[in-house]
Amino acid sequence: MAVLRADARRNLNRILDAAGEAFAECGPDVSIDEIARRAGVGHGTVCRRFPTKDSLRAAVVGARLDELAAAADERLARPDAGAAFEEMVWYAAELFNRDLALFDGSNRCEGFSEVAEAKQRLNEKMERLIRKARRAGTLRRDVAAEDVAAMIGSTIQAALHAEDPTAWRRYVQIVLDGLRPPPRKTTVKPHRLDGAKTG
Amino acid sequence: MAVLRADARRNLNRILDAAGEAFAECGPDVSIDEIARRAGVGHGTVCRRFPTKDSLRAAVVGARLDELAAAADERLARPDAGAAFEEMVWYAAELFNRDLALFDGSNRCEGFSEVAEAKQRLNEKMERLIRKARRAGTLRRDVAAEDVAAMIGSTIQAALHAEDPTAWRRYVQIVLDGLRPPPRKTTVKPHRLDGAKTG
DNA sequence: CGCGAAGCGGACGCCGTGGTCCGCTTAGCT
């Protein structure tokens, strides 16, 4: 695998591109045949490069996660930590929204080192963003990077079934609002002055 | 189907119970064989009662949705609309959490009248709960019943991959916090991925 | 240009799953 012939390298790239596109459009269970068709190569060529479908998924997902990590890294330089965090969330949401397989795939392929390591790298960046946002007072203290990733990813999934194709923006905004530090605990639930017990 | 022999009725109930349990534990794609095994009947018996797997899913999902509608109906009588709404959300969250297939299944089986109608009934109750909570000032105005259902359902899905098995409670609380009327305008607008990324 | 090796891809086999069918069983009425 170290040195590939020129045509093999070309085909490999076409497979990766096609797989990225196919996973994004059709979800993580798109068939190998469909990917091969899009890449303009034979079924066997895909299977030779990636001995199992999971390994192909992992390659694609790993690359996407690294894009996310790079985006997080850029945001780390921002002076306004709160805005940086929120922008990162919106960036991730857009990516999740365009790539149906990213959230699901990243959960399924944790066993692959490329995915696990990319996740680790992303997590690290996100934790730093989160710590900064916390210090800026715009983020509640009881959430970690994986919580944010899970909530954003699944929120996008939720919006897929909505009739309104822009519903995901409202949903993400709701989650973002929920991620702000709650006002003092006593105001979370209104006092009941009459002492009526309804629980 | 109008009149069933006693043993057939018994088997039908066992199938429904087993299917509910199997869908809940294994998700909406559990095999018919597994359901038949749990019910203690033959594969063919399941397929005769329910000509397609979707129809079985629809039967189970419809029943669950009606449970939810009944729960919403009870909450409607509560004097405190805000608390009633939140309690309903927690109730739904617990149900989603125990039944992995409910959220997914209810989206997949919308074509079945039993599911569509049950959804309609549930929606109606939820809308009333929501209107009351809005009037009480504890709920933002730009969410509808299907938004709440989608967000809660997906939030539970998100928590499935978390290491902390109680993460879903934190997530639901975050969504609930986000569903409160925002005190002020948000500071960050959605950030578009312009042409920087290909694809 | 020629040759060896790397690569390609269609054909093939295997497996899991959903749905059908028919011979046997059993409920339930008389």
Add this chain to the structure above:
DNA sequence: AGCTAAGCGGACCACGGCGTCCGCTTCGCG
């Protein structure tokens, strides 16, 4: 108890998808 039809369930078929293999093609170096 006997009879009939409803019901049962395992055997069977079809299908789609994954992974393998081998004969043919193409690269690329000498």
